[in-house]
Amino acid sequence: MQNFELRKYKKDIVARLYRSTFFVLLMSMLATTIGNVIDGIIIGNMLGADSMAAFGFTTPLQKFTAILPNVLMLGMQILCSQKLGKGKLDEANGIFSLAVSIAVALSIFFIIIFFVVPEKIADILGATENFGIIRAETINYFQAYSLGLPAMAAVTLLTPVMQLDSDRARAVKAISILSAANVLGDLIAIFYFDGGMWEIGIATAVSYWLALSFLLLHFRKPDSTFKFSFADIKISDLRGMFLNGSPILLGRGASMLQSGLLNYVALGAGGSAGVAAVAIFNNIFSMVEAFPKAIASTNQMIAGILVGEKDKNSILRLVTVALRSSALVASTLTIILILAAPAIAGVYTGNSAEGVFDMVIEGLYFMAGSVIFITLIVLLQYFYQACGRFKLVNLIAFSNNILFIAPLALILTPYFGMTGIWITVLLNNVVMLAALIIGVWYYNKKITFKLENILLLPKDFDVEENSQFNISITEKNEVLQISRKIKTFCESHNVNKKKSLYAAICVEEMVNNIIEYGFDGKQLYSIDIRIIISGENVIVRIRDDCRTFNPKKWHEIYYSKDPAAHIGIKLVSQMATEFKYINVLKMNNLIIKI
Numbered sequence: 001m002q003n004f005e006l007r008k009y010k011k012d013i014v015a016r017l018y019r020s021t022f023f024v025l026l027m028s029m030l031a032t033t034i035g036n037v038i039d040g041i042i043i044g045n046m047l048g049a050d051s052m053a054a055f056g057f058t059t060p061l062q063k064f065t066a067i068l069p070n071v072l073m074l075g076m077q078i079l080c081s082q083k084l085g086k087g088k089l090d091e092a093n094g095i096f097s098l099a100v101s102i103a104v105a106l107s108i109f110f111i112i113i114f115f116v117v118p119e120k121i122a123d124i125l126g127a128t129e130n131f132g133i134i135r136a137e138t139i140n141y142f143q144a145y146s147l148g149l150p151a152m153a154a155v156t157l158l159t160p161v162m163q164l165d166s167d168r169a170r171a172v173k174a175i176s177i178l179s180a181a182n183v184l185g186d187l188i189a190i191f192y193f194d195g196g197m198w199e200i201g202i203a204t205a206v207s208y209w210l211a212l213s214f215l216l217l218h219f220r221k222p223d224s225t226f227k228f229s230f231a232d233i234k235i236s237d238l239r240g241m242f243l244n245g246s247p248i249l250l251g252r253g254a255s256m257l258q259s260g261l262l263n264y265v266a267l268g269a270g271g272s273a274g275v276a277a278v279a280i281f282n283n284i285f286s287m288v289e290a291f292p293k294a295i296a297s298t299n300q301m302i303a304g305i306l307v308g309e310k311d312k313n314s315i316l317r318l319v320t321v322a323l324r325s326s327a328l329v330a331s332t333l334t335i336i337l338i339l340a341a342p343a344i345a346g347v348y349t350g351n352s353a354e355g356v357f358d359m360v361i362e363g364l365y366f367m368a369g370s371v372i373f374i375t376l377i378v379l380l381q382y383f384y385q386a387c388g389r390f391k392l393v394n395l396i397a398f399s400n401n402i403l404f405i406a407p408l409a410l411i412l413t414p415y416f417g418m419t420g421i422w423i424t425v426l427l428n429n430v431v432m433l434a435a436l437i438i439g440v441w442y443y444n445k446k447i448t449f450k451l452e453n454i455l456l457l458p459k460d461f462d463v464e465e466n467s468q469f470n471i472s473i474t475e476k477n478e479v480l481q482i483s484r485k486i487k488t489f490c491e492s493h494n495v496n497k498k499k500s501l502y503a504a505i506c507v508e509e510m511v512n513n514i515i516e517y518g519f520d521g522k523q524l525y526s527i528d529i530r531i532i533i534s535g536e537n538v539i540v541r542i543r544d545d546c547r548t549f550n551p552k553k554w555h556e557i558y559y560s561k562d563p564a565a566h567i568g569i570k571l572v573s574q575m576a577t578e579f580k581y582i583n584v585l586k587m588n589n590l591i592i593k594i
Contacts, residue, residue, distance in 0.1 A: 152208050295325050299386075
């Protein structure tokens with residue numbers, strides 16, 4: 001393979017894209033947990049152990065109501081990316097509209113159920129009549145919290161839409177509004193209204209409605225790609241959304257069962273104080289887990305593009321960057337949890353019994369030991385999902401959330417009490433990672449730590465190395481020389497002179513166009529070019545992270561009937577048998593088949 005490696009890390013589009021995407025996805029992950037975390041801190045610190053126990057009883061319910069919006073979010077994100085890449089804007093809007101309609105409708109259904117049969121819901125959660133005030137507070141919280149479910153579902157769905165529609169900053173601002181409104185609302189509820197769990201739940205609901213209101217302003221933009229439309233909805237798209245989102249369905253469902261199980265064993269080991277401690281542990285963990293999930297989701301989103309192109313070299317580079325980030329983030333979180341455990345526990349237990357404080361500190365130490373294992377498991381799980389290995393992903397989700405943890409908790413807790421729960425959490429992740437490694441060895445039929453083997457990439461995943469040409473351009477004066485090299489490369493692989501010339505012209509024309517209109521002189525850009533010889537065809541892939549080219553605008557240019565408009569693009573399209581533009585995560589991808 002003729003491969004011109006990048007000499008400077010900052011020229012690497014994949015690494016640069018990874019860094020820019022990570023922060024936004026981290027904010028997206030925090031959006032789904034920030035309200036829960038803020039409520040946990042306020043409740044534990046100001047309302048006491050009974051209220052924290054009530055909050056803990058509602059945890060499985062909160063996870064349950066978030067399952068379908070997250071399933072629809074992932075399925076919608078994948079399908080909409082595919083439709084936008086094909087220029088099918090109406091179909092993308094139909095998928096988006098269908099996902100929003102179903103999520104909001106189901107949220108309204110949950111609200112009705114929570115107000116019609118609250119006592120039965122409380123019984124299912126474990127807050128039975130003998131818990132007195134804790135039962136009442138549990139009902140108060142989940143009823144008030146439920147009033148925000150439509151907004152929570154919509155925020156979950158709109159966050160990735162902001163990224164696909166090139167409005168990342170809005171998602172970050174919406175999360176800031178959510179956080180500030182929730183903190184302020186909780187404080188007003190307690191100090192002004194002298195409120196309890198009902199008022200705390202209302203504050204959370206209001207904060208999500210405010211965040212949603214800000215996100216909806218995006219659709220006032222005249223160039224917005226996404227527009228809600230009942231007319232474009234096709235019920236048949238629901239199957240594709242559920243198929244692509246199925247790993248979340250099983251993972252979140254198993255996580256809900258895990259929360260119920262831990263509440264059950266904690267109740268036996270430490271009473272209501274034990275349930276409160278587990279609630280605080282889960283609350284803190286939801287924030288900690290957002291960082292590994294942001295790393296894994298960033299890797300997953302970019303890997304999805306690279307897997308579609310069967311670009312093994314870029315995939316290995318991407319995962320290497322993700323592993324470096326994982327090591328840094330996991331180490332930092334571990335140190336923070338160890339050093340700040342008493343301070344973190346104190347934030348939650350300021351008005352609770354001393355026993356809860358001690359339980360939480362012990363749990364945080366075990367959480368610190370689990371972080372590196374969790375990070376690696378989630379990274380691999382999300383990557384396998386990007387590769388379409390749904391059965392494996394579902395197996396990992398079920399095993400990690402319930403299969404291993406259930407017997408460990410039931411065996412260890414009777415002997416070690418609350419300490420047994422924390423040991424269970426650590427051992428569960430150790431066992432899961434060990435099972436993954438053993439599974440990788442079984443699949444490869446050998447003991448191996450080679451990255452491409454761990455990623456389970458088939459040997460024939462990419463074209464042979466001598467049938468591809470990879471290079472990166474950062475300056476205009478490089479274009480002509482590289483164009484000649486591409487022509488020579490194609491001819492050396494028995495491609496006829498006409499196709500070889502067409503490949504060179506396509507690259508020269510499109511790269512010059514990108515440099516002229518995409519480079520703004522404010523920062524260093526690079527354009528990655530990949531040439532693949534596939535039988536008698538030449539496939540040209542040009543990727544850059546310059547100015548974003550809106551898919552709607554591309555659609556208008558490509559199908560323009562004006563013969564004098566955009567001559568360069570039309571010349572290339574006439575030479576090509578396939579000419580496709582995809583914009584994902586502010587990265588422009590042009591695929592030309594000759």
